[in-house]
Amino acid sequence: MTARSCWTTTAPGSSPSWCFRCSAQPAKPAAMSGEITARLPPPLDDAAVRRFRDAMPDALRDGPRPDLLDGLAGASPYLRDLMLADPDFAAEAFVANPESVLDRIIAGLRMVADGTSQTDFMAALRAAKAKAALLIAIADTGGRWPLAEVTAALTRFADASLQAAVDWLLREAHAAGRLVLADPSMPSQGCGYTVLAMGKQGAFELNYSSDVDLIV
Structure with missing residues (x-):
């Protein structure tokens, strides 16, 4: 089993501590700028x-x-429902640079983790996951992405979601007086x-059906 320590430090004021995996962490997926070219088999469900x-x-x-x-x-009721629920985003996803769009989704998670209610934060996480x-x-x-870039993108989003959740929980505990953060603007x-x-x-x-296995 391999592990990656992602967001934490061990002493106030110290720099983030990374495990041995992090020093060899793969670069973010390099988006392909060409048009979508893959040919798909006929749909599984014509109706x-x-x-x-x-x-x-x-x-x-x-x-x-x-x-x-x-x-x-x-082929996928889940993806079909997502396209119908947010057609403007779906249309963008077909033509935009996927790396840039994923960066924007992840940046939005960081922003929503600061100062939102639990209900709003949970809704934002679900919306970001759908996109x-x-x-x-x-x-x-x-x-547009080969397999290695697909799994890297899925993992990047999982990392960002977990970090946003941890940051939200730490800020909430700080505000309630259950702990004192060294810097609430950078809670982890x-x-x-x-x-x-x-x-x-x-x-x-990570693949589409992977569980997220953590040691906390």
């Missing part, structure tokens, strides 16, 4: 594709690669709280 086309918003109707839209809609799942699936099935720095990412997350190899 689902017809229902999707009937409900398809204008943002997707005139977009690129209708065969990819049909393939996703006919990341759709973005990564489109980059994957469309051939010098806090003494350690989270180890094990297995596939520690190796930057």
Whole structure:
């Protein structure tokens, strides 16, 4: 088993402490700038594709690669629902640089972890997960990212979600007087709280159905 210590320090004022995996942590996925080129097999569920086309918003109707839209809609009810729920984002995910969009999603998590209620924070996490799942699936099935970059992107999002959750919990405990943070604007720095990412997350190899195994 491999582990990666991601966000913590062991003493107030010290620099973040990284385990041996972190020194060899893979670089962020390098986005491919070319158009989506992958060819998909016929949709698994033609009836689902017809229902999707009937409900398809204008943002997707005139977009690129209708065969990819049909393939996703006919093979994955989850992705089909995500495209219908947020068609503007789905349309962007088909044409934008996926690395830049993922960076924006992760940056949004960092912002929402500061000063939001628990209900709002949980809703923001779910919304970010939905966007990341759709973005990564489109980059994957469309051939823009090879497997190593897909698993790295899934792991990056898992890391960011966990860090945002830890930061929110630490700030909430600080505000309630249960602990005193050295710097509430950077709650995990010098806090003494350690989270180890094990297995596939520690190796930057999470897949779509992976559990997140942690030692806290």
